[in-house]
Amino acid sequence: MVRTFPKFGYxxxxxxxxxxxxxxxLWSNVNVSEAVPDVMTPSTWSLWWIYHYEASPFEFPGDLPFCGNICGRPYLNLSLIASLYRAIGRDVRKELQGDMIGSAPVEFDIPYIPFSPLQVLWKTLPGLLKSQRNSARDIAQIPEFVTATPGWCRSMRAALQNCLDASSLLSLWKQSIKPGMVQACGLLRSAALNMSDRATKLHxxxxxxxxxxxxxxILSNLSCATGDLASLGPxxxxxxxxxxxLSCExxxxxxxxxxPHEMELFAPGSDEDHHWLEKKLGEFNLSAKDVESLLANQRAKYFSAWERFVAKYPGKVKTTRRELDKVSVAARDREAVRSEVTRVTRFVRGFLLHAAEITGLGDGIFFLSLDEMCDVLAGDRSSVVRIPARREAYDKYSALPPYPPIxxxxxxxxxxxxxPNRRSDYFNARKTERVTAAAVIRGxxxxxxxxxxxVRRIDCVEEGNQIQPGEILVTTTTNVGWTPLFPRLAAIVTDVGAPLSHAAIVARELGIPAVVGCGNATMLLKTGDHVRVDGGVGTVELK
Structure with missing residues (x-):
């Protein structure tokens, strides 16, 4: 059964x-803000609905959202997850740390939802069993998906050019593009869960x-075991x-x-800027270090750490090596699938631009959900009247600083x-807490x-030209779009992030010290501050 796009808080x-x-x-964007660091347009939000609901076998009691939209930004409803487990006698606050709630303490304030054990099992168990079946199938399909997706996108672009009216566009969307998007999202869900489960346990x-x-x-040599990670590719x-x-083409x-804005459909792609690669190369040439040297240095650190492990635990070498290889494969799969899902997403933007020409909506089409776009193509333009209000709301949200991750x-x-005294690390409507100075920031x-x-504190990757070689980047979050800046940096410090985030993995592979998920680094640090970053224990000390 296909679940219709909801409008809970709209x-x-x-x-x-x-x-x-x-x-x-309790809401958290620790796990999702890397993929979508910006305020979302309605079209992008409806794309996320495909990922979190249409491509997911899970259903939850109470008709409550697992992924919600808080003023244009995606947040996961951790009260829902914690309450499901609590109903069957499990406390998962420790498990929620890291990829879900960052470095917030275990005793963090969680509002619980009163579910009964029977209610939870009746509603969620079928989805759990189906998810396990789907995961094995999806993991087996990943190599073919990664190989075939570039060609699929090329064939879809050719088909798109032959669509000269709304009817043919709608047919292409329903018969080919939407099913392809649902499949891609399902594979990404399975790859992400497989990577997270294995890596978290081994870590x-x-x-x-x-x-x-x-x-x-020891976990920093993922690219060596299986070939280059897709997130290192750019x-x-x-x-x-x-x-x-390598040629430019x-x-x-x-x-x-x-x-950096790859999952936002409203954001222009590199193919819309003829000087994009030239500018990227110019920024990259400012780096004092070459990438291969960084990778080689980190591999040496890996081998040293592995030798110490072998000397101390000879009886655990075989099983640990086997688990490391599994994590390496899972990481390669997750990063490769994410890259190809991004490729499909950028094609969807191209589809919307073509639909905008056919319908005469211009960039207003990005302020419709994908379902509403289909309605317009089918002749129902009743949703078009809502575009101005949605655009105004989008502009107002975009003018605000990033919201707290919790x-x-x-x-x-x-x-x-x-x-002026707001906290940027978390917001709790139940109680008010003010910013307090701290000599040591933890993440x-x-x-x-x-x-x-x-410190070089910046708010967006477009300000990356301000970074001087050897400075310490302090920002809200980073993603794959930031990685060309990494060789220029002495260290990376972020408010939002987790050990298994894409950018954290790249920093680890390059041997660039990083402290992620601090919550309050941008609140407490400013450009010019002198700090000591310890990426091994996750601290930033103001000197």
């Missing part, structure tokens, strides 16, 4: 969307055996273009779909943003290493 009069108002819940085991620094070093590709080992074919209860971003150990240096 106000059709104002165009505003705030799912924090539908109940008192915790290694920390218990050798400590966090060596554990991170960075390695730039170096190959610079060294004349080949780079654009392999990596041109990746970028939100508890009802959240008004305008009231929050107007408070997750994203990549090991200790370095002292000068």
């Amino acid at each position: 106000n059709p009069v104002t165009g505003e969307w705030n799912d924090s108002l539908i109940g008192e819940f 915790l085991e290694l920390i218990n055996l050798v400590g966090e620094t060596d554990a991170n070093a 960075l390695l590709g730039l170096e190959k273009v610079r060294n004349r080992q 080949a780079y654009m074919e392999h990596y041109g779909h990746r970028g 939100i508890v209860g009802h959240f008004d971003p305008f009231t929050w943003a107007s408070d 997750f150990a994203g990549a090991a290493g200790i370095v002292e240096g000068i």
Whole structure:
């Protein structure tokens, strides 16, 4: 059964969307803000609905959203997850740390939903069993999907050019593009869960055996075991273009779909800027270090950490090596599928641009959901009247600073943003807490290493030209679109992020010290500050 696109917290009069108002819940964007760091247009939000609902076998009691839209930004409803487990006698607060709630303490305030055990089992068990079956099938399909998707996109672009009216566009969407998108999202869900489950379990085991620094070093050689990770591709590709080992045309074919705003349908792609690669190469050439040297240095650290492990635990070498190989394959699969899902997403933008020409909506089409776009193509233009209000709401949300990664209860971003003493790490409607100065900022150990240096605090990747070689980047979050800046950096510090995030994995592979998921780094640090970053234990100390 296909679930229709919901509008839980949507106000059709104002165009505003705030799912924090539908109940008192704990919301987190730690796991999702890397993929969508910007305010979403309605078209992008409906694309996320495909990922979280149409491509998911899970159903939850109470008709409550697992992924919600809080004033244009995606958040996961962790009250829902914690309450499901609580109903069957499990406390999952520790499991929620890291990829879900960042570095918030285990005793964090969680509003629970009163589910009965029978209610939970009746509603969720069928989806859980189906998910396990789907996962095995999906993992087996990943190699074919990764190989076939570039050709599929080319064939869809050719078919799109032959669509000269709304009827043919609608037919192409329903018969080919939408089913392809649902399949791609399903594969990504399975690959992400497979990677997270394996890597989290092994990471915790290694920390218990050798400590966090060596554990991170041992997990930092993922690209060597299985070939280059897809998230390293844009960075390695730039170096190959610079060294004349790869043509510009080949780079654009392999990596041109990746970028900092790659999952936002409203954001222009590299193919819409003829000077895009030239500008990227110019920025990349400012780096003082070459990528291969960084990778080689980190591989040496990995081998040293692995030798220490072998000497200390000879009886665990075989099983640990086997698990490391499995994590490497899972990481390769997740990164490769994510890259190809991004390729499909960028094609969907091209489809919407073509539909905009046919319907005369211009860029207003991005302020319709994908279902509403289909309605317009079918002749029902009743949703078009809502575009101006939605655009106004989008502009207002986009003018605000990024919201806290953790939100508890009802959240008004305008009231929050107007408070000069606001907290940027979390918001709790149940109680008010003010910013307090701290000599040491704590987050997750994203990549090991200790370095002292000068902070460069920026809000977006477009400000990356301000970064001088050897500075320490402090920002809200990073993603694959930021990685060409990484060789220029001495260290990376982010408010939002987790040890298994795409950018954290790239930093670890390159051996660039990183502390991710601090929550309050941008609130407490400014450009010019002198800090000591310890990526092995996850601390940033103001000197």
